[in-house]
Amino acid sequence: MATATLKNYLSSLMQNTQGTEIEIRTENLLLPYSLYLETVHYDFTEYQSSTSQLIYCFAGKCEVEINNKTFYLTAGNILLIEKDADYIIKVSDKNAIIVKFKLKSNFSWQKQVKQLDANTPTEQRLSTLFLKKLNQDSAFLFTTTSVTWGSQNLKGIIQDYLNNVAFNGTIGLELLKIIILRNLREQNFKANEVKESTFKDEALDQYIDQHYNDISLAQAAKYFGFNRNYFSTMVKEKTGKSFVEHVDERRMKEARRLLAKPNVSLKEIIETIGYSSKSFFYKKFKHYYGMTPAEMRKRLFREAHINLK
DSSP states (O other): OOHHHHHHHHHHHTTTOOSSEEEEOOSOTTOSEEEEEEOOEEEEEEEEESSOEEEEEEESEEEEEETTEEEEEETTOEEEEOTTEEEEEEEOOTTOEEEEEEEOTTOOHHHHHHTSOOOSHHHHHHHHHHHHHHHHHSEEEEOOOTTSHHHHHHHHHHHHHHHTOTTHHHHHHHHHHHHHHHHHHHHOOOSSOOOTTOOOHHHHHHHHHHHTTSOOHHHHHHHHTOOHHHHHHHHHHHHSSOHHHHHHHHHHHHHHHHHTOTTSOHHHHHHHHTOSOHHHHHHHHHHHHSSOHHHHHHHHHHHTTOOOO
16 A cells, blocks of 8 residues: 555545544454544643553644643654653644554553663663653654655554554564664764753754754744744854754755655655745755756766666
8 A cells, every 4th residue: 555545545534533533443453552543633632641652643743742841743753652641632734644553551662672782882872861751751752754764664564554464463563663763773862951941053953953844933942942033133143044044954955865765756855844835945955056956866866876767
């Protein structure tokens, strides 16, 4: 089942339904997890999670609040929630598809990472920081996109679940663990926590890295604890570039990286990096690189000796 077909099928399950949560039924009742869809609702709905969960933003966006901390999920983002954590969720995007994995009662995200053999200093640091953050917030957000390895494999797990293929539960559970480890390695967050009331150039870069595909000046100013106008002026004075220029620069770099991937279309790239207008993206890209996205893609393919003919 192709991604577009899977997306349409999941959307169809939410048509003309009552309630905020729909169980995706399967013939196999012995799987290590159950899948649910969160329907569109404009007010927060509260859930009491007795098991560990994974919330995958398949499409659109949603807002989740746990322990007074808000997580904004966009397409491709993965939110881990530890067992016995209460949370509220709002899905105000009519195009959103939010898939929830509910693991069995004996499963714990902390337990999975604690059982790892962390042999190198980097592995030990990442494991320690992950466990600290998960213990502190009862949740952990991976700001992955819809075209990353983890997102693609989550879609595969969902397809196998729907098709009830052989060994889909065993393979799916192991893939979930691997997805978390790969995301942890790729996100590679820093040891020093960002303080909302302070500002550093590298902190701004890290914030934009995590939110560039769905970001606003107002949200960034609030995150760092500043008035919007003051924050805008301060960024320009301290870095020599406006906030918008910082965001556009990050988006352009991501666009160039994705253009080198033959299996990612221009439409997917534009959506992934956060632009809603194709013409606006082309204009920005041409200004930044001095060539069109199509010309850049040909150049990257040529340099990588990729021939699609």
